[in-house]
Amino acid sequence: MIYYDRVSKIYADNSVALEDVSFSVEPGEFISIVGHSGAGKTTLIKMLLAEEVPSSGSVFFESINVHEVPNRRMGEFRRKIGTVFQDFKLLPSKTAYENIAFAMEAAGRNEEEIRSDVPHVLELVDLGDKLNNFPDELSGGEQQRVAIARAIVNQPDVIVADEPTGNLDPVNTFEIVQILKKINDLGTTIILTTHNKGVIDSLKKRVITMDRGRVIRDDREGKYIL
Amino acid sequence: MNWVTIKRIFRTGFLSFWRNGFVSFASVLMMVFTLFIIGLAIFTGVILGTTLQQFRDKADMNVYFTTDAQESQILALQTQVNALPEVASTQYISATDALANFRELHQNDQLTLQALDQLGNNPLGAVLNVKAKDINSYGAIANFLQGGGALQTGQPQIIDKINYFDQQHQDAVNRLSQITTSAKWIGLIIILIFVLITIAISFNTLRLTIYASREEIAVMRLVGAGQGYIRAPFLVEGVMYGFIAGIVTMLLFYPLTWWLGQSTASFFGGISVFSYYIDHFALLFLIIVGSGVILGLISSYLAVSRYLKI
Incomplete structure (x- = not known):
């Protein structure tokens, strides 16, 4: 489903972000990418979303070369991937409801679907009573749950979560991971990057370990070993 | 969309x-x-x-007629002038109107008015005010009037003088x-x-x-x-x-x-x-x-x- 083919990213000052990275992700997998800060986890994610262009190699999503998608079709392509980030990336001038509605509007869904789906998906992440709150009126955990609701509302094939628990306390971290697991159980592929040992060890899923831009381990049922 | x-x-x-x-x-x-x-x-x-x-609009031409010029002659001339392609408009001011204008202009000047009264009859002639379409054609109109082209030969000269926008004014x-x-x-x-x-x-x-x-x-x-x-x-x-x-x-x-x-x-x-x-x-x-x-x-x-x- 997703295939990284010998991807390298070397910046102009010769600093290496990724070096000869190859691996593939099957549909329905829950894969965690671990490593220290600066190991290249986020760059790897940005490659999939075509936010970064590789110096060499290619990234394929369902046999489409991600970096050959023209700019005007990029929106359509990105709607196949739900994204969750460490800093939530909610639109600050929109309420929780509007943030999720925006993703649906972007996908061309009609008003009726939006009116029925948005409260439903907010209910799923346990925020049914915070529909009309702006992001700055929500706690970190609540904001991240809005972001997850936004990521899943268009029923994407993959959810990419880049350090989603990085800014959260242990209770909220546990809740977010439980929500991701639930989404995975319903058949959605999940790619999670983290450096939280507890999260990785409790998941008992595939783990890719990175160090200085290289993949150093790829374990079927891995643990956090660094 | x-x-x-x-x-x-x-x-x-x-x-x-x-x-x-x-x-x-x-x-x-x-x-x-x-x-x-x-x-x-x-x-x-x-x-x-x-x-x-x-x-540009302020420029015009005044044709002063002699006091003995007949009104019919002046009106005939006005028709001819009006027919010229260079002319935009003309305005006829009769001798009586010219006197009235003069009196109004000098209404605070008792000396002049007294001198005018002494004369008894109207010393002013009629005036034809001509406006040309273009500022440069006044010379041609004046030539037309002075050259007698406008008047039948043999008739007494009725134009006293022509005051127009000459070269000097035009330069200014x-x-x-x-x-x-x-x-x-x-x-x-x-x-x-x-x-x-x-x-x-x-x-x-x-x-x-x-x-x-x-x-x-x-x-x-x-x-x-x-x-x-x-x-x-x-x-x-x-x-x-x-x-x-x-x-x-x-x-x-x-x-x-x-x-x-x-x-x-x-x-x-x-x-x-x-x-x-x-x-x-x-x-x-x-x-x-x-x-x-x-x-x-x-x-x-x-x-x-x-x-x-x-």
Whole structure:
């Protein structure tokens, strides 16, 4: 489903972000990418979303070369991937409801679907009573749950979560991971990057370990070993 | 693009305009400044143009007739002159009218009036006032009159003298018009520079406004919104800035031209900026509001494009 083919990213000052990275992700997998800060986890994610262009190699999503998608079709392509980030990336001038509605509007869904789906998906992440709150009126955990609701509302094939628990306390971290697991159980592929040992060890899923831009381990049922 | 999308775009644009109240206010204010300068440019152009025209229109020619000239002869001559292609209009002032005009002109000059009364009969002849279509054709008309082409041979000479806009006068007016023309150009160039500067400032203000939204734009791209769908609400906002600023500017010009019109009408040879404002309201509205809308649209378009590349 997703295939990284010998991807390298070397910046102009010769600093290496990724070096000869190859691996593939099957549909329905829950894969965690671990490593220290600066190991290249986020760059790897940005490659999939075509936010970064590789110096060499290619990234394929369902046999489409991600970096050959023209700019005007990029929106359509990105709607196949739900994204969750460490800093939530909610639109600050929109309420929780509007943030999720925006993703649906972007996908061309009609008003009726939006009116029925948005409260439903907010209910799923346990925020049914915070529909009309702006992001700055929500706690970190609540904001991240809005972001997850936004990521899943268009029923994407993959959810990419880049350090989603990085800014959260242990209770909220546990809740977010439980929500991701639930989404995975319903058949959605999940790619999670983290450096939280507890999260990785409790998941008992595939783990890719990175160090200085290289993949150093790829374990079927891995643990956090660094 | 369907109706629902258009509705969403406008709703988002309006909401954003409203929620970013202060930024919107500042942008509109900056735009008012720009449009105000554009309006001033228009008014300056109009004043300079009409002043020059006034100078040209003041030129005319007076044909003085002898006191014994018959009115029928003069009227016949007037018909002939009117028939000339160079002539715009003629006005016949009879000897009686000329005397009345003279008396009115010197009504405070008792000495002259007494001298006039001493004469007993009317010493003034009739006058024919001729206005040519072009300032350069007075010489030709005078030649026509003096050359006798207008009069049948054998008839007594009825023209006493012709006072017209001769070479000397013309040189004076030409110099004056050169001065006004260069004044007009210098004025327009200065104003044009002002217009360009304020457009740049307005453009930059909108860029900063949108710069503040660059992360939002990036998030929208990541969520999978298309370029057009992200850009359109910003365009709506830009157009709103321009439209509101245009209306405000037009409203500002009402008291300003009223005041200016009162104090400058006599100085600029009769043109009142206020009556120009009232008479050409629709045109001015179109130019000012149109400039605002186009400026807002282009500025927003260019500014958003910068952040849409991700």
